[in-house]
Amino acid sequence: MFQPNLTTEEKQKRQNIFLSLPKDLRIAILAEETAEKLYNISWGKYKLNEEQQRIVSFTTGEVMLGIIKLNEFANTLAKRLEIDPVLAQKKAQDIKQAIFQPIITLLGVAFEQSPERRPFPKPVVPTPPIPPKGENIVDLKNLPKE
Amino acid sequence: MNLKFKKPKIKTTVIIAGIVLIVLILPNLTQAQASIIGNIFGNLAADLLYLLMSFIFGVLGTFVRIGASIFEGMISVGFKSHLDVVKIGWGISRDFANMFFIVFMIIIAFATILRIEKYGIKQLLPKVIIIALLINFSMVICSVIIDFSNIGAHFFINDIKKYTDQGKGSIATVLTDSLNLTKSYSGIDCEGAYRSDMDTCSQLTDRWERQNCEATARAWHLSCQQAEQIPTSGGWARVLSLLISMTIGSLLLLIAAFALLAGGIMLLIRIVVVWFLVMIVPLVFLCYLMPGLRKQWQDWWSSFLRWCFFAPIYAFFIWIVFKIAVENKNRQIAAQIESAFGSFVDTGAGGNIFTSNPGQQLISYGFMIALLIGGLIAASKMGIYGAGTAMKVGQKAYKGAARWTGARVRERAAKPMEAVSARLAKTIGRVPGFKWLAKAPAAVMKAQRADIDKEKKNLGVHSMDTLKSLYPTFNKTQQIAAAQLMAEKGKLAKGGAFKDKDIEKIIKVTNTYGKDLANALLINRPDLAPTVGQTKKEAVERISPAKASNIQAEAFRDTQTMTLILQTFRGAHLDKIADASIKNANLIQDAIHDLDPTGTPATREAILKVMNPKLTVYINNAAMKGTGLYDFS
Secondary structure, eight states: OOOOOOOHHHHHHHHHOOOOOOOOHHHHHOOOOHHHHHIIIIIIIIIOOOOHHHHHHHHHHHHHSSSSSSGHHHHHHHHHOOOOHHHHHHHHHHHHIIIGGGGHHHHHHHHHOOOTHHHHHOOOOOOOOOOTTTTOOOOOOTTOOO | OOOOOOOOOOOHHHHHHHHHHHHHHHSSSOOHHHHHHHHHHHHHHHHHHHHHHHHHHHHHHHHHHHHHHHHHHHHHHSSSHHHHHHHHHHHHHHHHHHHHHHHHHHHHHHHHHOOGGGGGGGHHHHHHHEEEEHHHHHHHHHHHHHHHHHHHHHHHHHHHHHHHIIIOOOOOHHHHHHHHHHHOOOOOOOHHHHHHHHHHHHHHOOHHHHHHHHHHHHHHEEEEHHHOOOSSSSSSHHHHHHHHHHHHHHHHHHHHHHHHHHHHEEEEEEHHHHHHHHTTTHHEEEEEEEEHHHHHHHHHHHHHHHHHHHHHHHHHHHHHHHHHHHTTHHHHHHHHHHHOOOOOOOOOOOOSHHHHHHHHHHHHHHHHHHHHHHHHHHHHHHHHHHHHHHHHHHHHHHHHHHHHHHHHHHHHHHHHHHHHHHHHHHHHHHHTOOOGGGGHHHHHHHHHHHHHHHHHHHHSSOOOHHHHHHHGGGGGHHHHHHHHHHHHHOOSSSSOOOHHHHHHHHHHHHHHHHHHHHHHHTHHHHHHGGTTTTTTHHHHHTTTGGGGGOOHHHHHHHHHHHHHHHOOOOOHHHHHHHOOOHHHHHHHHHHHHHTTSSOOHHHHHHHHHHOOOHHHHHHHGGGGGGGSSOHHH
């Protein structure tokens, strides 16, 4: 199974990235509440063991730091946890919902600011279909003459 | 013999002749003869001094009686309701204020038309109606408050009157008696009376009657000596002790006269001020309606309440002094303290109680005077005009005296005095009826706290760097205040002229001003808790998550403190620490790694799980792991 093994340089680099993030995003990464949410998903819902829990939180942290793209999150989890991609997708979805969704704007802003980081996909907000104008209106002037 | 020197020449001749005679005679005297002559001259000087002392004490005693009489007169005048006097003035200002309501109605009308909301109908009309009602009832409102304060004062004064009606004398008499003015300097000749009694007894023919008479005379003589402390030896020692007693006694009597007189004058001022304040109350209520004059409304209330409640507070102090004087508690407590601390110097050669037992008498005086001055201080704290002036006069006199005696002595005596006052408080606390006096150190501490708070406000405008560079130039209070400011900002670390040793020192000093103040500093440095007699565990356990960011790197470097942090803290603590300092978060990360330096993440996790299961859950799931922090690897 995956073992996060960061060199001192890599740690330093990542900590510099962390320090350059907006304050609210830093708070979200550090928050006890975030850790609790991850614990509730990893252990509470999917019964992952401690080692797997550490992999999930490590990968989540990488997404929040902008090291991993959000759309690669599910695949990365599947590979690192060595689990079925469908199951990984489910977990990723739950984490997105609980952790990323509340700070989605912050994540977007943070990654737009720094050209070094990979672009973070903005959420696509579905717009309601606009009905064609005058569909049900009868043009009395242009009525066919019979 | 009545010698009159008409010419200076004759005077000089007589003096020279006298000196020559003494020079010629003295070498021929034996030691015993010299001693007798010394005693004669000493006693002569002592008697003259005694006369002078009696005169000075007589004058000062009169001052005390005058002060006490003025005070007594004022309390009997001041606590009667004299609101009839102010009714005329109040009526005029009420009518004047009522006139303004028409103006207000016009203002409201214009403001409503012009849509100026601040003075519009919605904002102003309800207030105008309420104030219009209150103005007409303002006299009643003031009367209630004045009566309430007077009832408070009456409670104490009535209690005093209860004693005076029982024949204990007026306040002035009781106070002067308690200061030993009448008894100590009465000058009863115990020896002469004893000799006369014995002569009378010797004339009795019946042996049984004669023996009985002599026994009675001896018993009386003993009791007279005990009461009046007849001098046991004469000479120059007596002169010295009389001089000491004269100086200290005069000073204390002067303070007593000053305290009583100042109290009486302030009570007189109170009556006039309260009358005036009630007269203008309708105009003050009117000020409430005008936002620009709202301050006058607040000032009036503050002055009115302070002056009203000055009376019961000062009466309380006088009541305490009177009660102690009547029940002779001042002497009892003096005796108790003296026995607890060992006897003071007993000159044994005085002409009164003061000189023969100066320690006991000094304490006894001190209590009475301290309580009288206490009343003035309380009044001054309430901001009473007059009390402040009286205090300033007293302070100026004190400063002058301090310069004369040497300010250094006072400064050096301050530290031992702290310890002595703590012991005194304990001893006093054991005396029945005096437990409340043991609380005096708390009052001192409160005043010190106020000074620290004041300095904190003053120094709060500076940056932490400035505070650290100016630190050695600060006085003790300023240093404590500066350390508190640094600790609140999580900056209690060396820098500028603020050295490592200063941190430990200031924690120790601060602890003497209050444990909670020291605890505020220990949040920054829990590793230094043992310096003030606390355990590191106690200090670490007190740190809340919100304050965890204030912990300094030096504390994290202490192995024992770090272990306690890992045992005690929750995720919220670690979260705040990393947010404030990545360096400190790295120190925690190193400590987690050091739980089992050669082991695996699983073994480290197992160890921490035993120490702190909750923290283990946080570290397993912290997203911060992405940066390499808060991880078991």
